[in-house]
Amino acid sequence: MNFLPDSTDVFVIGGGPAGLAAAIAARQQGFRVMVADGAGPAIDKACGEALMPDAITALERLGVAVPALEVCRLNGVRFFSSGLFAEADFPSGLYGLSVRRTVLHRALKERAGALGIEIFWNRAVTGITGTRVADREVLLPDRNVHARWIIGADGANSRVRRWANLDRLTHSHLRYAFRRHYRVAPWTDRLEVYWGKHSQAYATASGPDQVCVAVASRNPKLRLDESLCEFPALHERLHGAEPASAERGAISANRRLNRVYRENIALIGDASGTVDAITGEGLDLSFCQALQLAESLRMSDLARYQAAHRRLSLRPLFMARLMLLQDGRASLQRRTLRVLRRHPQIFRRLLAFHVRRLSPVDLALNGLTLGWGLLTA
Numbered sequence: 102m103n104f105l106p107d108s109t110d111v112f113v114i115g116g117g118p119a120g121l122a123a124a125i126a127a128r129q130q131g132f133r134v135m136v137a138d139g140a141g142p143a144i145d146k147a148c149g150e151a152l153m154p155d156a157i158t159a160l161e162r163l164g165v166a167v168p169a170l171e172v173c174r175l176n177g178v179r180f181f182s183s184g185l186f187a188e189a190d191f192p193s194g195l196y197g198l199s200v201r202r203t204v205l206h207r208a209l210k211e212r213a214g215a216l217g218i219e220i221f222w223n224r225a226v227t228g229i230t231g232t233r234v235a236d237r238e239v240l241l242p243d244r245n246v247h248a249r250w251i252i253g254a255d256g257a258n259s260r261v262r263r264w265a266n267l268d269r270l271t272h273s274h275l276r277y278a279f280r281r282h283y284r285v286a287p288w289t290d291r292l293e294v295y296w297g298k299h300s301q302a303y304a305t306a307s308g309p310d311q312v313c314v315a316v317a318s319r320n321p322k323l324r325l326d327e328s329l330c331e332f333p334a335l336h337e338r339l340h341g342a343e344p345a346s347a348e349r350g351a352i353s354a355n356r357r358l359n360r361v362y363r364e365n366i367a368l369i370g371d372a373s374g375t376v377d378a379i380t381g382e383g384l385d386l387s388f389c390q391a392l393q394l395a396e397s398l399r400m401s402d403l404a405r406y407q408a409a410h411r412r413l414s415l416r417p418l419f420m421a422r423l424m425l426l427q428d429g430r431a432s433l434q435r436r437t438l439r440v441l442r443r444h445p446q447i448f449r450r451l452l453a454f455h456v457r458r459l460s461p462v463d464l465a466l467n468g469l470t471l472g473w474g475l476l477t478a
């Protein structure tokens with residue numbers, strides 16, 4: 102058995118993408134860092150597996166190299182609805198990537214290992230003790246570890262959030278999502294979003310011979326195979342393709358917390374709030390939060406992290422709400438598609454806003470054009 106030393110500067114609870122990114126960023130600021138995760142690597146999860154352009158920049162800053170042969174480039178987004186499609190490129194010079202969760206996890210784990218971060222897999226944290234900050238310890242099955250800072254990166258159902266009494270949500274909107282990979286030659290270099298009557302499907306290439314498909318809906322009983330019937334164009338593409346992974350489920354939600362830290366405990370990633378899967382933004386947010394959190398730890402100022410966290414999540418939460426206005430509204434979907442086809446610059450600008458390359462003022466002007474287009478479509 103591995104015996105843990107008794108103290109560290111930063112203890113990260115959860116070794117998923119957010120936890121490992123937080124650990125790496127903190128180590129880069131000179132802290133001694135430990136991580137514990139209840140599961141073992143490489144950790145998989147239901148995910149659309151798209152990395153937005155800022156996620157790629159953040160990974161570069163973290164020194165994480167995802168093997169080039171195991172990623173696919175995403176040049177933009179394509180929407181499908183009722184036999185129509187519209188598409189937009191990312192702003193000039195930008196691109197996204199799609200990468201299997203297990204490949205991404207391996208790359209993060211390797212970087213953490215190279216930086217000398219101690220990671221304890223298959224060891225779930227069972228609590229945090231100490232009412233005073235100076236006495237605070239993280240409880241593991243084999244011992245307690247004293248930590249100056251504790252980071253809760255334990256996912257959407259975070260127990261750290263509860264232990265730290267940070268559970269007050271300002272907004273929550275639940276959907277049910279499923280993901281599976283199919284063995285089929287990728288046909289697209291875009292993140293494809295298929296709008297159905299009761300659900301949406303997302304498809305991305307995830308290797309030379311695989312495509313990742315995720316679906317999300319408000320119906321807890323709807324499963325992937327059933328849902329695919331809503332998307333004839335996608336269904337046809339996947340016809341006869343063998344599944345290359347098991348179907349995995351997850352909750353997709355827009356959830357914002359009032360606070361993301363208390364005393365020396367901070368939350369990150371899905372533990373600190375989530376944005377609906379339709380944005381393709383959870384990983385991007387986690388990596389950007391990790392960089393901000395490490396900077397705030399260096400300055401011993403978690404209020405700074407709270408402000409940065411809020412700033413980072415406003416835009417994806419807004420975009421999630423905007424996109425989900427279409428959910429279940431077939432005629433609005435058709436009209437929107439028509440407008441986006443007729444005015445491709447509107448779609449380009451919406452995407453530029455989504456990836457933080459267009460200001461809210463510019464988006465507002467654009468919104469007027471879109472609104473007028475919808476009224477007259």
Ligand SMILES: Cc1cc2nc3c(=O)[nH]c(=O)nc-3n(C[C@H](O)[C@H](O)[C@H](O)COP(=O)(O)OP(=O)(O)OC[C@H]3O[C@@H](n4cnc5c(N)ncnc54)[C@H](O)[C@@H]3O)c2cc1C
Pocket residue numbers: 114115116117118119120137138139140144146147148149150151152153224225226227254255256257260278279280315316317351352353369370371372378381382383384385387
């Ligand atoms: C259907 C779907 C599609 C999505 N598509 C995309 C996409 O295309 N692009 C994108 O950027 N984002 C996407 N997301 C969001 C993204 O998957 C999440 O934002 C991301 O997984 C958050 O990572 P995390 O590390 O915070 O949480 P998780 O990945 O959930 O990791 C939490 C970790 O904490 C560990 N843990 C839990 N409790 C304990 C404990 N007590 N002790 C120790 N360890 C513990 C768990 O084992 C786990 O490893 C999607 C989400 C869904 C549901």
